[in-house]
Amino acid sequence: xxxxxxxxxxxxxxxxxxxxxxxxxxxxxxxxxxxxxxxxxxxxxxxxxxxxxxxxxxxxxxxxxxxxxxxxxxxxxxxxxxxxxxxxxxxxxxxxxxxxxxxxxxxxxxxxxxxxxxxxxxxxxxxxxxx
Numbered sequence: 001x002x003x004x005x006x007x008x009x010x011x012x013x014x015x016x017x018x019x020x021x022x023x024x025x026x027x028x029x030x031x032x033x034x035x036x037x038x039x040x041x042x043x044x045x046x047x048x049x050x051x052x053x054x055x056x057x058x059x060x061x062x063x064x065x066x067x068x069x070x071x072x073x074x075x076x077x078x079x080x081x082x083x084x085x086x087x088x089x090x091x092x093x094x095x096x097x098x099x100x101x102x103x104x105x106x107x108x109x110x111x112x113x114x115x116x117x118x119x120x121x122x123x124x125x126x127x128x129x130x131x
Contacts (some may be wrong), residue, residue: 028073030081031056033102038128041107044121052130059105061085062120063093063113090114102126 034056041049041062051058060083061069069087074094076082082096093111100106103126110119 001086028057028076028081028083029078029097030076031059033078034059034105035098035102035115035126036130040127041122041124044123051129053126054130058060059097059107059124060088061093062095062107062122063111064084064090068091073076083120085111093118114131 001100021128025118034053035054036053039051039053041051043049053059058065060081061067061070064085064087067090067092071083071085072084074084075096080096080098082094084092084094086092086125091112091114093109093113095107097108098106099107105122105124107122107124108120109116112118
């Protein structure tokens with residue numbers, strides 16, 4: 001009998017955590033030490049992109065930049081964080097950021113963006129101030 005009442009309580013708690021997750025992503029322990037500025041993201045596959053990083057939380061949704069998504073924090077420690085996110089109408093993803101230093105990171109992200117799967121691994125390095 002207790003089990004029957006426990007399921008709705010657990011489901012409600014998970015829903016509450018998911019709804020609060022966007023605020024959580026901005027205060028992840030690992031992202032607090034990431035320096036703001038111009039970053040070079042070098043793909044393991046050979047591509048490269050640059051990003052003016054004002055908020056380190058932008059690293060969590062590289063497959064869905066600028067899209068409003070619900071985020072769920074799966075892991076958070078001083079050296080790394082993993083976030084799963086869902087973007088209604090645009091797909092979903094999972095990103096792990098590993099902090100080597102405040103100027104050097106590893107970002108692994110995978111998911112589906114607008115119907116197409118993606119899987120990317122970056123070495124992210126701060127290269128200076130934003131232009």
